[in-house]
Amino acid sequence: NLAERKKIPELKSQLKKIKDSLTPSEKIDAAQKVDRKTRERLASLGYISNVQVIKKKHFGIHDDVKILLPYINKTEEAWELYKGGKGDEGIKLLRKIIEERNNMDLAYKSLALIYDAKGNTKEAIAILEQGLGVLPSNYGIFIFYMELLISAKKYDKVITSFEKMSIREAGYDPAIWNNLGVAYGKKGDFEEAIKTFEMALSLDDELPGLNNNLADTYYLHGLQLHDSFVFSQCFKYYKKAIELDSQYAAPYLGLGLAYRK
Known part of the structure; x- marks a missing residue:
């Protein structure tokens, strides 16, 4: 024994x-x-068929790069404020960006990173959940969300979030599966x-x-x-x-x- x-x-x-x-x-x-054998295995388990990426069908002036670029620049400015010791100002600017342009994934990730670095993982998770509500197929937000849930020991939520996911990267990215395995193991x-x-x-x-x-x-x-x-x-x-x-x-x-x- x-x-x-x-x-x-x-x-x-x-x-x-x-x-x-x-x-x-x-x-x-x-x-x-993914090779054919692996893809067939994923399909047999129901994962590929369940991954339904939400695609944007209509594009307008708000999607013009000239409109988006200032928000990208502001997001980078907010991150520099944080790195320069002005975290509260960075948070305020990122929240303003999200309020004005709620589909800026970089703003959600940057804001969550700042909150997590400040020890407020709960708020960081809430920010990423807000982002996934708007951008449910965004890989960057989702993978960061899984990692923070693991950090917060919310293993059941990792598993249920995976089951509800709409992330195409599950078909070829081992990181998502690794995080899920960690949750089961914990x-x-x-x-x-x-x-x-x-x-x-x-x-x-x-x-x-x-x-x-x-x-x-x-x-x-x-x-x-x-x-x-x-x-x-x-x-x-x-x-x-x-x-x-x-x-x-x-x-x-x-x-x-x-x-x-």
């Missing part, structure tokens, strides 16, 4: 460290095309987490953080089930993460703990 090989307090401590190490995808970046639903991380890897299997997340999840699930076979799957992904990035510390820690079991 795997669980009996260590004292319970030590095991709980190690489990907590591994579980806490599951990381959202701030640094996961990919824009790869909830202790390791079976769903494994499925989701494997989906992410089917889109890009050369992301060290993603491989490490899947390894951690196999580690935890194997201990949870007292199943040595499930547990043994973690070794493959820890080693893969190290192979991809020899300077990445997390998989060395996980692999070391796994060998001690």
